[in-house]
Amino acid sequence: MSRTMAEVNRLLKKTAGLINNDTESLFQGEFRVGVDLGTADIQTIVLDAAGNPIAAFMDWTNVVRDGVVVDFFGASQIVREQVRRANAKLGINIEQVITSFPPGTDSRISTNVIEAAGLEVAGVIDEPSSVAQLLQLDHAAVVDIGGGTTGTAIIEQGRVVRSMDDATGGRHITLTLAGHFGLPYEEAEEMKRTSKDLALCRLAAPVIGKMADIVHGHIEGHKVPAIYLTGGSCALPGFLEVFAAEFPGTEIVMPSHPLYLTPLAIATYSDVIRAKEQRVG
Structure with missing residues (x-):
């Protein structure tokens, strides 16, 4: 469950x-x-x-x-x-x-x-498999929007059956903002992290669309009823709505603090290791 x-x-x-x-x-x-x-x-x-x-x-x-x-x-x-x-x-x-x-x-x-x-x-x-373990998913996909890549883990019958990763992540959103506003990378990164302006997401929409295309390729051939998002770039105001629009009919779930979900999941993974050790013993 x-x-x-x-x-x-x-x-x-x-x-x-x-x-x-x-x-x-x-x-x-x-x-x-x-x-x-x-x-x-x-x-x-x-x-x-x-x-x-x-x-x-x-x-x-x-x-x-x-x-x-x-x-x-x-x-x-x-x-x-x-x-x-x-x-x-x-x-x-x-x-x-x-x-x-x-x-x-x-x-x-x-x-x-x-x-x-x-x-x-x-x-x-x-990384995405750790989140799948934390959430105890039975049938879904976990999409980790990292700084430089988009990674996907597909879970079927409670088991990760496929895990892959391709270039395009939060860094590419930052580069888009830096180019548009003529800002140094560091200032654009700070803007991405702290701004609540939905206009930033509209500027980043092509990059988010590319991320969605990557995920479509990752899940091709698998009937995924739900996608769970993780990674700090998901917190960009409007990200969820732009991403979800690319997956009609699929439930898109994002946690309250996506920046901390993967680290939390990694720490929790020791539970899995301990359980395995106990079964072997």
């Missing part, structure tokens, strides 16, 4: 309230940690044994591009610092983390960064 979006949105709201909050909140008990090495940001989220967020850290960064680490040292240092802050906040010692990778890329790119940060990789999963 699918986990309700109300439940997931509650967890996302909690995560949003914890982002980069260093206030000491000592914790005792089991915990698990997810690290998301995104194109536009790196996030570390710590969950308690029940799956509730207890610490969350994020840095906007350009050290990863389209699933490739272009600044290996910078990426590992950001992860190391986020983990240090989590340890200091909670009074714990994080040694193992879960991480992820875009579909179709080499997972070792991500795991090498984690290991360079002095951590052990407890598990690795592709």
Whole structure:
């Protein structure tokens, strides 16, 4: 049975309230940690044994591009610092983390960064599949709008049967805005993140249409009744309506804080690993 979006949105709201909050909140008990090495940001989220967020850290960064680490040292240092802050906040010692990778890329790119940060990789999963696991979907598709790519995982009978990723993501929306307004990339990126002006989405509509075309190709041959969106670029005001218009007859679902859905899902994936280990034992 699918986990309700109300439940997931509650967890996302909690995560949003914890982002980069260093206030000491000592914790005792089991915990698990997810690290998301995104194109536009790196996030570390710590969950308690029940799956509730207890610490969350994020840095906007350009050290990863389209699933490739272009600044290996910078990426590992950001992860190391986020983990240090989590340890200091909670009074714990994080040694193992879960991480992820875009579909179709080499997972070792991500795991090498984690290991360079002095951590052990407890598990690795592709990004949209992690969301499918979190939502406990039976028959649907998860579309992850990343900084540089659009990734899709197709779920049938509760199992991911196909996962793929193609270029075109939030960075391309930023480039469109930068070109239109004659702005440096960094200013256009800030505009995309913070503006509530629906006119920006109208300017970005061709890029969103390209993302929809990619997803149509990914799901071709599969009767997908619902598509679940994740990724920070989905939060652009009007994105949901423009994207949904390309999929008449298909339910399009977007969480309240799409920027944090994939990192939360990555951290939650340790539940799956633990369950597998218990069955083997």
